[in-house]
Amino acid sequence: MDRRVKFDFEIEFTNGGGIQGQDFRLDINGDDISDKELADHIVYDMRLLMVGKTRIFNKEIIVEQHKRKKADPRRNQYLIDLSHMIENGLVTYKGLPAPVICDYLSREESKKFYAPGTSFQIGKIEMVSNTGTYIDCPFHRYEHGKDLSEVELKNFAELEAIKISVSHTKTLAITVEHLRGHELRDRAILIHTGWDEYWNTENYYENHPYLTEQAAQYLRDCHVKLVGIDSHNIDDTSGKTRPVHSTLLGAEILIVEHLCNLYVLPNDGFLFSAVPPKFKGVGTFPVRAMARIKNPNN
Numbered sequence: 001m002d003r004r005v006k007f008d009f010e011i012e013f014t015n016g017g018g019i020q021g022q023d024f025r026l027d028i029n030g031d032d033i034s035d036k037e038l039a040d041h042i043v044y045d046m047r048l049l050m051v052g053k054t055r056i057f058n059k060e061i062i063v064e065q066h067k068r069k070k071a072d073p074r075r076n077q078y079l080i081d082l083s084h085m086i087e088n089g090l091v092t093y094k095g096l097p098a099p100v101i102c103d104y105l106s107r108e109e110s111k112k113f114y115a116p117g118t119s120f121q122i123g124k125i126e127m128v129s130n131t132g133t134y135i136d137c138p139f140h141r142y143e144h145g146k147d148l149s150e151v152e153l154k155n156f157a158e159l160e161a162i163k164i165s166v167s168h169t170k171t172l173a174i175t176v177e178h179l180r181g182h183e184l185r186d187r188a189i190l191i192h193t194g195w196d197e198y199w200n201t202e203n204y205y206e207n208h209p210y211l212t213e214q215a216a217q218y219l220r221d222c223h224v225k226l227v228g229i230d231s232h233n234i235d236d237t238s239g240k241t242r243p244v245h246s247t248l249l250g251a252e253i254l255i256v257e258h259l260c261n262l263y264v265l266p267n268d269g270f271l272f273s274a275v276p277p278k279f280k281g282v283g284t285f286p287v288r289a290m291a292r293i294k295n296p297n298n
Contacts (some may be wrong), residue, residue, distance in 0.1 A: 002027070003063055004064040006058075006061075007057070007059055008024070012051075013050045013051060013150075014052045015180060015181045024031075035059070039054040039056055050183055051183070076101075078293060079293075081106070082261050082262065082265075083132065083289045083290070084132050088101040089099065090200065093130050097128060100127070101123065101125050104268070107121050110246040129282055130284050133289050134258075134285055135255065135256050135276050135287060137254055138151075139244070139248070139281075139287070142250065145249060147281055147282055156254070158273055158292070161187055161291065162267060163268070164179065164182055164192065165193075166192070166209070173209075174193075184222040187224055187225060191228065192230060195231040196230040196262075208233060211234055216244040226256065228274070229257060230258070232258070234257055254274075256289055258262065266293065270293040275287060
């Protein structure tokens with residue numbers, strides 16, 4: 001039998017104000033629905049913008065015929081690469097070893113195993129997982145957090161995203177005030193500071209842009225899916241605490257560091273992907289980060 005949910009809700013907006021609703025009803029698939037999923041339906045069905053905290057209460061599942069159908073079109077888009085190139089000897093994080101990229105089996109050596117005119121190369125890579133543009137999942141920070149193999153693919157790929165630009169020439173600390181007035185909920189938030197101009201130089205590793213602890217808490221409370229930055233670290237590395245990693249990964253919000261080319265992106269209206277291999281027992285790994293943008297000519 002079809003089921004619907006009846007509920008009350010309260011929604012706050014990141015740019016001030018809020019709305020309330022009583023005895024709302026929505027179609028559901030299955031016998032139940034979480035408060036988070038229900039809040040998502042409200043936001044998308046009502047086309048709400050600038051959504052911050054949400055609260056669902058007086059929820060009741062009822063037997064009632066469904067009222068409508070849904071659609072989710074994706075079309076006319078192209079890709080922008082947001083990843084740094086990884087090469088032999090690249091230093092991403094001072095104190096960690098650079099990758100070693102070489103032949104395991106060279107083309108010349110392989111000729112002895114194949115017919116004349118046939119050769120192959122098999123590469124060998126030795127590196128730490130924090131190399132190049134990489135993604136952090138909860139296991140990176142928490143012993144019992146989800147590792148790369150346990151995070152669902154949908155959390156890495158085709159995320160609705162926005163870009164927030166805070167130039168490193170104006171400030172290194174990205175605060176809550178920089179985040180207000182943006183569409184945050186259920187999106188990948190990419191922080192564009194321009195710090196990637198120093199990539200692979202001595203300037204890259206010190207006095208870099210970062211998020212404050214309060215900014216991380218604000219993003220957590222707004223239920224973002226992922227936070228990325230084009231800087232050396234999303235945390236302030238001048239001390240030994242890492243509150244942004246702790247806050248975001250503790251809420252299963254993924255982190256991408258060492259992005260690049262964010263200046264090419266529009267402020268919104270694009271999809272973000274950063275997909276790592278499916279490793280067990282690993283919390284961080286390089287990704288080919290990319291944005292899918294709608295073609296303006298279509």
